[in-house]
Structure formats: C-alpha cells, structure tokens
Amino acid sequence: MRIKNVLFIFLTLVVLLLAGCSADGGKVTARDVLKQNQDADILKYDGLIYSNVTKLEWFQEKKNQIQKGEEIGKIKKVTTASLFFTNFSATKLPKGTLLYDTNDGYKGMIYVETEDGDALYYMSLLEG
Template sequence: MKSKVIVFLIITSILSVVFVTMAFQNNTRGNPTVRDILGDNQDADILKLDGLVYGNVTDVDWVQDREYKKGGKIGEVRNKTQNSWWFRDRYATKLPEGTALYMTGDEEYQKEKPPTYVLVEYKNKERIYIAYIEG
C-alpha cells in the first residue's frame, strides 16, 4: 500500500512538471539566426545587419529579373568570419572587411527599420542580399 502511494506521487510529480513546462513554452519561431543558417549550410554567403541575417540571393531568377538601384550607404563590413558564436552586426561570411553596404532604391537607412534588401558591390559586381524574416 505504501509503495503504491509513493509510485502515485512520483508519477503525479513527473506529469505536473511536464504540464507546467509545456504551458510556459513559447511556440513562436523568431527570425533565423546565424547559428541556424550556418548549422544547415557551412558555406552560406550571409551578413548581419541590425540583428537580421541577410543571405546572398544574386543568382536567384526572380532577383535577376529585377532592376536594383544603389541607394544610400549603410556602412561597411567590419569582419569576415565563419564563427557563429561571435557573429556581430556588419559581419559577413564571404565579404571581406571594408566592403560597402548600400540601401536599394531611394530610401534612407534608418537603424530602427532595417531594409529588406542590401546591395553590395564586390569585385566589380553587384550582389543582392535579402533579410531572412520568419513569418
């Protein structure tokens, strides 16, 4: 009888912990992180700006079909790295330090409102990077 009570209390405790844990889980996914992307593809051509990760989409058909106008300068790449642990704003995996980053179109850069597209001139070619935004 005593052992049945102990087993019942143990099972009840375990189930309580499971239910409480599930109740406080946040099921929303945020934007992909550098770690997410490099975990799936170590060779990804990405950069980070204002907390968002941008991927090179220059070779995608619908990107090639559009015309992109170089806008105002955002800044420059500060570091080239594959290290996902210390990947900061204006770091890139393929672009060298000092590479200029530009807005597209006539919009001015605002830190609180990161752009959807970033234009980069590298080796006399324009590259387009798009923000990886969930949802």
C-alpha cells in the same frame, strides 16, 4: 545544370529554416543558417541576417529594378563562427566591403558592390 540543383537545395533549406525557426523572437540567426549550410553567403546588419540572392533564378527579373542607395556601413569581420556573428559580420564578403540600402522601395534588401564592380544583392531572412 549543377548550379540549378545547388540553388534548389539552398532554397529548400531556407524554406525549411524559415518554417521551423523560432529562435531570437522570429529572427533567423547566423547559427540557424550556418547549421543548415556551412558555406552560406550571409551578412548581419541591424540585427537581421541577409543572404546573397544575386544568382537565384527567381531574382533575376527583379534585380534590374533595384538601385544602390545610401551607404549604410561596411563589413567589419569575416567569420563563420555563429556565436559572435555581430552586426557588419559576413561569411564571404571581405572586411571593408561597403554596404548600401536600396532606394527603390524594397525593404529588407542590401546592395553590395565588389572591388571588381559587380553588384551583389542580399535579402533579409525572417521567420515565415
């Protein structure tokens, strides 16, 4: 029950963030996200911020349709400092974690495989 409350709060914050954010030409920044949730699980790739959506209820049905595609890089830095949150930076993923695109037509999705073999899914955050 507590996880649902945390997920609801997180989704509410993301919606508010997306609705009110106009910095960086319509792109959500690490600063925007970390200002709302210091414990956010995000990464940056190709100038966009991606948020972990793996355990979100609405995503559960979609995740079976998403497959690992080509490798696109690996995490170079782990940080919660938004000032120097550059491409291939992450807040939770360990340095060296491989990132993959998806080969299923989903734009704005990154597939991550942990050392334990678990699949994680990150979705890009854009201003709405």
